Amino acid sequence: MAMQYCFSGPLVTLNKPQGLPVTGKPGELTLLSVLPELSQSLGLRQQELQVVRAPGKESSGLVLLSSCPQTASRLQKFFIHSRRAHRPTATYWAVTNGVPAASEGQIRAALTLKHIGGVHVVVPVKSPSRRDILEGVKRTLSHFRVMATGSGCALIQLQPLTAFSSQLQVHMMLQLCPVLGDHTYSARVGMVLGQRFLLPAESIKPQRQALDDALLRCLCLTATQAAQLPLHLHLHRLLLPGSRPTVAPVELQAPLPQYFSRTLQRLGLCQE
Known part of the structure; x- marks a missing residue:
């Protein structure tokens, strides 16, 4: 796995490949495991890089690192304050x-997070009670915008306004439009006579995403190849605070992975 990076002062930005976890067990290849070598190659000496913002394992895109604890703290406070004010700072692109x-x-x-079929998965909770909230149920919110459609699929801009594990994948599943390459939650969307509907989360185990023949032909994939399709969820843009309160936020962008761009081309998902 190759990562592109840019270094500017105490900040380092990476374009993380899909499938690379941020943390893991000792000896595993993770983002944290490569930080010492990256720090050394950048000449940071005794300054340790720490993760300020990063997408999850199955997502690709922007990673923000800092070698300055004060800068990292300032950025974390900016993200928390923006989230509380419902001002999005992260913009993802997804193909659904x-x-x-x-x-x-x-x-x-x-x-909420539940243990189903031997794995931990996120499930929605209808009308959560006060007790549910105290026991770990979280109210989540995302904004979405359709940027292009084609071949029964869509290119979606997603901006999470809360932070929860697999939030964007589950939110798109609830819209009956699972993210392409989602081999965890897409099985909860069933279809009868061309109509999609949600299946009970507790009765469906995570399984490889099944695509219809027409979509497989558009993607030039076999069913076996589609079972290995990477998740098409990419942290494309991140806003950082300006140098002063009166200065506009700084915008960082990460190019799309090659497989993502290839999918857009094959599905005719040109931005409208």
Whole structure:
């Protein structure tokens, strides 16, 4: 796995490949495991890089690192304050199997982590009680906008306004449009006579995403190849605070992975 990086003062930005976890067991290849070598190659000497912002293992895209504890703390406070004020700082791009009914809107859902079928998965909770909230259920919110459609799929801009494990994948599943390459939550979307519907989370184990024959032909994939399709969820843009309160935020961008761009081309998902 190759990572592109840019170094500017106490900040380092990476374009993380899909499949690389941020943390893991000792001896495993993770983002944290390569930071000492990266620090050395950048000539940071005794300054340790720490992760300020990073997408999850199955997502690709922007990683923000800092060698300055004060800078890292300032950025974390900026992200927390922006989240509380419902001002998005992270923008993801996703390709979905299906097109949302609305071209733009907000997705609200109470989510919790459960152990189902031997694995931990995120499930929605309807009308959570006060006790549910105290026991770990979290109300989540994301904004979405359809940027392009084609071949029964969509290119979606997603901006999470809360932080929860697999939030964006679950939110798109709830819209009956699972992210392409989502081999965990897509099985919860069933179809009868061309109509999609949600299946009970507790009755469905995570399984490889199944794509119909027409979509496989568009993607030039066999069913076996589609079972290995990477998650098409990419942290494309990140806003950082300006040098002063009156200065506009700084925008960072990470190029799309090659497989993501190839999928956009094959599905005819040119931005509208």
